[in-house]
Amino acid sequence: MNTVTRILVTGGAGFIGSHYVRTLLADPAASVEVTVLDALTYAGDPAHLDAVRGDRRFAFVHGDVCDAELVGKVLSEHDEVVHFAAESHVDRSIAGAAPFVRTNVLGTQTLLDAALRGGVRTFVQVSTDEVYGSVDTGAWTEDAPLLPNSPYAASKAAADLMALAYHRTHGLDVRVTRCSNNYGPRQHPEKAVPLFTTRLLTGGRVPLYGDGSHVRDWLYVGDHVAGVELVRRRGRPGEVYHVGGGTELTNRQLVDFLLAACGADWSRVDHVADRKGHDRRYALDDSKIRAELGYRPRTDLATGLAATVAWYRDNRPWWEPLCGRADR
Incomplete structure (x- = not known):
């Protein structure tokens, strides 16, 4: 008889977390039972979970990862944690860092304490390539120093270090994933790909920071969650794993693709002042997760971006109300 694994997914009503669920x-x-713990901030949407709401293996708890009493109660009933919950928008962190420190650092520490008390078997800390800062050439390996440049990235770096400290100090089975830039359907329109796509589809204009030569590696959300699941099931305690997409683009190249996909041209692009502390290039070496766990991204960038644009074109009722609340 198969043993059921009870998994708590924090931030499971968000873009990436809900895809994972x-x-x-x-x-x-x-043989899993999945509970989502989500505060349902502006970036969380219960509709992301409609497809699984009728599944007897699914449960939802509305709550904050900083609520120690609630977190302790919920975690005592679970075997494993996959921790997606985070404030994640760089521009918002520049405007005000306090919510990022509270959720990303204090929230992670609250979960770790509860995981210790509750005897949780595995704790997966989901993080970002931004903790490393910028790299001119080559790619970061998992042992590269953390040199974050934005308040968001600094808060995630602090959370990662806290999680790994609980492994080293207390023996908690912590595994950290760091991914490159995600994209895909249902992403909040404050993020680059849906921001550009939704503006272009409604006849608007799109902003391009600085000279547009900033480089990012792009990762389809389905490939990201597949990598996280490999780490949950087969990763090693105390290890960091990079989950990469394998395709680098400058921001100009990304905009060029989205303009073509939306039937627009460069007359719709506004060149704007660069973001404060804007990292020039991110790049992950993901050879470790490939060699150890057999990870491979399955969705090439052209296919994934085309599917993403098509989803936004076909689902205006979902994103149009959100655009009114996003930082436009």
Whole structure:
């Protein structure tokens, strides 16, 4: 008889977390029970979970990862944690860092304490390539120093270090994933790909920071959650794993693709002053997760971006109300 694994997914109503939950429960025979803990801030949407709401293996708890009493109660009933919950928008962190420190650092520490008390078996800390700062050439390996430049990145670096400290100090099985830039359907329109796409689809204009030569590696959300799941199931305690997409683009190249996909041209682009502390280039060496766990990104960039633009074109009722609340 298969043993059921009880998994708590924090931030599971968000873009990436909800994709992970839907993936976990896609197999009706999977021996898992999944609980989502989510505060339902502006970036969380209960509709992301409609596809699994009727699944007897699914439960939802509305709450804050900083609520120690609630977190302790919920975690005592689970075997594993996959921690997606985070404030994640760089521009918002520049405007005000306090919510990022509270959720990303204090929230992670609250979860770690509860995981210790509750005897949690595995704690997966989901993080970002931004903790490393900028790299001119080559790619970061998992042992590279953390040199974050934005308040968001600094808060995630602090959370990663706290999580790894709980492994070294207390023996908690912590595994950290760091991914490159995610994109895909249902991403909040404050982020680059949906921001540009939704503005272009509504006849608006799009901003391009600085000279547009900033470089990012792009990762389809489905490939990201597949990497996280490999780390949850087969990763090693105390290790960091990079989850990369394998395709670098300058911001100008990204905008060029989205203009073509939306039937627009460069007359719709506004060149704006560069973001404060804007990192020039991110690049992850993901050879470790490939060699150890067999990870491979399955969705090439052209296919993934085309599918993403098509989803936004076909789902205006979902994103149009959000655009009114996003930082435009």
